[in-house]
Amino acid sequence: MSTASAPVGVALAITLILGLAGVLNADGPELYYDWKVSSSQIAPLGVAKQVILINGQFPGPLLNATTNDVVHVNVHNTLSEPFLLTWNGVQQRKNSWQDGVAGTNCPILPGQNWTYGFQMKDQIGSFFYYPSLLLQRAAGGYGPIRINNRVVIPIPFPFPRDDFDILVGDWYNADYKAMRSGLDGGRLLPEPDGILINGQGPGGASFTIQPGATYRLRISNVGLRTTINFRIQGHKLLLVEAEGSYVVKENYTSLDIHCGQSYSALLTADQPPNAAYFIVASSRFISRNLTGVATLRYAGSNAPPIGPLPDGPANYDYAFSLNQARSIRWDLAVGAARPNPQGSYHYGQIPITRTVVLRSGVAAMGNGTTRYTVNGISFVYPDTPLKLADYYKIPNVFTPGSIPDAPDGRSPATGTSVLDAHYRDFIQIVFENTEPELQSWHLNGYGVFVVGMDDGVWDKGKNSSYNLVDAVYRSTLQVYPKAWTAVLLALDNMGMWNIRSQVEDKRYLGQELYMRVKGDDPVPSYRDESPIPDNVLKCGRAASL
Incomplete structure (x- = not known):
């Protein structure tokens, strides 16, 4: 620190x-x-x-x-x-x-x-x-x-000796204001300068463990735009949780963690003690081979790690990453926030009331700048937050339903995209990636069941390949280049919710939208949505209200 x-x-x-x-x-x-x-x-x-x-x-x-x-x-x-x-x-x-x-x-x-x-x-x-x-x-x-977990709901694995929070991510040496100015001027970000582990460069971070003990590693990719492969020399990672879901326990020698994603993995100190081992976070799917390195040290050892860094997958091996993603499944037999098993919610048996296809793209705008789009629209923020405009019924801030449910061939343009959605519907969202780079998407307010992902263009026939039994439930999902990812979600959380690319320069240049989830009542019950806070900040056209 x-x-x-x-x-x-x-x-x-x-x-x-x-x-x-x-x-x-x-x-x-x-x-x-x-x-x-x-x-x-x-x-x-x-x-x-x-x-x-x-x-x-x-x-x-x-x-x-x-x-x-x-x-x-x-x-x-x-x-x-x-x-x-x-x-x-x-x-x-x-x-x-x-x-x-x-x-x-x-x-x-x-x-x-x-x-x-x-x-x-x-x-x-x-x-x-x-x-x-x-x-x-x-x-x-x-x-x-x-x-x-609450104490009345046991975790579905032996209680670890300790938890370690490990934040990995790419890093730019440039000042963020200069980076922002470049994006505003139409210059896209270059590849990053390195990888940090807990805010430190190679060799900076260190974690001390006791021989024979088990630890929970809570690993998040907090970077701007780069997938990270995480691994530890001589040790396996027993995956147990993905963004609030307990998953079927499986050992991995390395984990691909895409922008915005989080995992928990158990590490057991089962290697020779009186030694230290390399922790490696390396870049994926970019031309530069960037590596962040930390130290896993057994208590009582002062020796540095020895030997070469452990190998990860080949840099552009998308098949490895896709197969690993498909192997991560919901543990149906255990409880999480509630005591009933996760599998008691049979999401695959719920009728889908609506399908939304969100296709990402890139466009050169009339002023010569590059913008990123969703269904042909590059998001721009109005002068008033959408939530305040909706609450106070301020006109001409946004139009509900202003983004189509599927690409419609329109010419790329800027706009304030708001998907209008009905409270308690059960919908499918398909994320299509037409770009040559991997995408990462996040939904605020929701977890989603990641039921399918594959190369090519999605069509309704792909539904037959979905995992309708134990798909992982999470809030951040990857979409591989020239590929699609399909998710199912129950619209049980009323509000105004951001759906965004977790690749930060693409989000900054327009690759996001909002989803307004409302019921039929003009004024929602407090049972369905919390009232406006007493200390709410007001700005824009809501400043004087």
Whole structure:
């Protein structure tokens, strides 16, 4: 960890969050966090740049909670720019007011603070938070999230001696403001300069383990645009969880982790003690061979790791990655956030009420710049968050249903894409990737069943190949080049939800949309959606309301 300043006090935070308690489902303990956002010159790869810190730390502090806990995070913005945090994988049940993206929240202005208040409702698992505005993600500001099982629901494996949060990701030595300026001017990002493990360059991070003990590694790819292959010299990784789902336990020698994805794997210290071993996070599917290295050290050993780094898959071996993805399956026999087995929810027997095909693409716009599209539309943000505009019925901010359910051959153009969806429908979304690069997509507010993925163009005949029994349930999914991925989801979470590319430069240049999930009642019941927070930030055309 890198330290720049001490955290601020919590007295003001406690005062501010008191008004929020009444609008949350407070059937769990309340947790209070007070975070100061600042920046400092740090050189993870030997080149100093401004890095965003949370409470003086990079990566930021752990947000450690248990199923149904109510979390209050008072964020103080001392940067010179607006700031928001989003909680990647936390579903914000009934509460898109707290989602922390530009379509739901006004930014926290420089010198100001704002308190998020949300519940970890019916979730377990490994996730992370990161800055969602202005390409600030390229400067850090990210940190781990754990949602632990309630004590009444045992975890489906022997209790580990300890948990290690491992955040891996690509890193650019360039300043994020210069990177942003380049994107604004039509210059796409080059390949990254290196790979960080917990904010440190090769050889920086170290983890100490006891011989014979088992540890839970919570691994997230927090990078901008690069798939990471993760492996540990001489050790196997027993995969147990993927973004809040317990999966069928299987040993892997290495794991492909795509942008925005998170996993838990068990590591057993079963190799000769009095030694150290390489932890490797290497780039995939780019021309440069970038490698992040950390150390796994058995207690009592001071020797460095020896031998060559463990080999990973061939750089452009997509078949390896696809087959591994298909091998990750939902464990039907165990409970997670609730005591009933995951398999008691028979998603494959629910009739599909609607199919949406979202095709990603790239287009040269009239001004000579490159933009990325979904169904021919490159997303641009209006001057008012969509959630506020919807609540206050402000006209001419967005049009529900402004993106078609399937590509319709339109000429590429910019627009504010909002998919209108009906509460409690059960739908299919097919992500089609026409580009030569792997894509990663994330849905805020939801987990989805990843029922199929393959090369080529999707058609209805592909439904017969779906896994309708034990497909993994997660919030971030990959789509291989010139390929498709199909997911099923129950629209049981009312709100305004971001669907975005997790390849950050593509999202920044338009590859995202929002899904408005509403019922038939003009004013939703508080049982279905939380009311507008008392401390809501207002901006744009909602500023004076």
